[in-house]
Amino acid sequence: EVHLLESGGGLVQPGGSLILSCAASGFTFNNYAMNWVRQAPGEGLEWVSGISGRSGRTFYADSVKGRFTISRDNSKNTLSLQMNSLRADDTAIYYCAKVLTSVTATIAGKYFFGSWGQGTLVTVSS
Amino acid sequence: EIVLTQSPGTLSLSPGETATLSCRASQSVSGNSLAWYQQRPGQPPRLLIYDASRRAPGIPDRFSGSGSGTDFTLTISRLEPEDFAVYYCQQYDSSPPLTFGGGTKVEIK
Numbered sequence: 125e126v127h128l129l130e131s132g133g134g135l136v137q138p139g140g141s142l143i144l145s146c147a148a149s150g151f152t153f154n155n156y157a158m159n160w161v162r163q164a165p166g167e168g169l170e171w172v173s174g175i176s177g178r179s180g181r182t183f184y185a186d187s188v189k190g191r192f193t194i195s196r197d198n199s200k201n202t203l204s205l206q207m208n209s210l211r212a213d214d215t216a217i218y219y220c221a222k223v224l225t226s227v228t229a230t231i232a233g234k235y236f237f238g239s240w241g242q243g244t245l246v247t248v249s250s
Numbered sequence: 251e252i253v254l255t256q257s258p259g260t261l262s263l264s265p266g267e268t269a270t271l272s273c274r275a276s277q278s279v280s281g282n283s284l285a286w287y288q289q290r291p292g293q294p295p296r297l298l299i300y301d302a303s304r305r306a307p308g309i310p311d312r313f314s315g316s317g318s319g320t321d322f323t324l325t326i327s328r329l330e331p332e333d334f335a336v337y338y339c340q341q342y343d344s345s346p347p348l349t350f351g352g353g354t355k356v357e358i359k
Contacts, residue, residue, distance in 0.1 A: 138259075139334075149336065161295075168338065168348040168350055168351075168352050168353050169287075169289075169295065169338055169353075170350065171340075171346075171347055171348040171349070171350065174346075174348070183345065183346045185345060185346060185347045186346075219295075220292055224297065224300060224306065233345040233346060234283060234342045234343065234345055235342055235345070235348060236283075236297065236300050236340060236342045236348075237285075237287075237295070237297060237340075238284040238297050238306060238307075239297075240294035240295055240296070242294060243292065243294055
């Protein structure tokens with residue numbers, strides 16, 4: 125069974141930094157692209173960033189490009205999101221999401237999400 | 251960027267009825283690269299449909315997806331109490347960015 129567990133959320137001041145982590149289990153981690161999707165309180169879903177399974181090719185939404193960095197450690201089955209220069213509008217629940225199909229059946233960047241973690245809340249406020 | 255517009259914003263129905271949800275794209279979504287998700291309160295989203303009409307593993311056949319180009323539909327037959335939730339569509343044809351619709355809430359009438 126796929127299990128995704130996010131951690132690292134919390135309260136941070138505007139302009140500050142935070143690192144989110146996602147511990148993955150129940151599947152061959154390096155065979156699947158991974159993503160971060162966020163949801164502001166009471167709002168809809170917004171894709172943030174994705175990373176391919178083996179090559180580590182990365183993709184970002186314009187709203188976070190240059191401020192956030194996604195990475196993965198395939199030896200530790202861990203996905204990370206380094207968030208810098210945080211703003212109030214970055215306040216959201218951040219979900220770790222695994223694509224449904226493996227690298228052999230997924231076009232890089234064209235992702236949809238078969239499994240989700242429970243999310244970690246990031247609050248940016250002074 | 252492909253913008254997805256979902257309608258209606260809220261659908262009020264009774265258990266046992268059929269829900270029809272719409273997702274319209276600002277430009278054609280090639281390869282039927284569209285997914286649907288269900289989100290219950292306090293829960294992460296759950297994949298229902300991908301490639302516009304393929305049910306995800308474990309999803310009951312009460313859920314069906316259809317459409318192509320710019321117009322897509324999620325149909326939920328014989329609504330069960332657990333089906334009252336918010337539903338999102340998502341395109342993965344043109345990326346980045348991957349984009350979601352604004353959601354349709356299916357509520358109990």
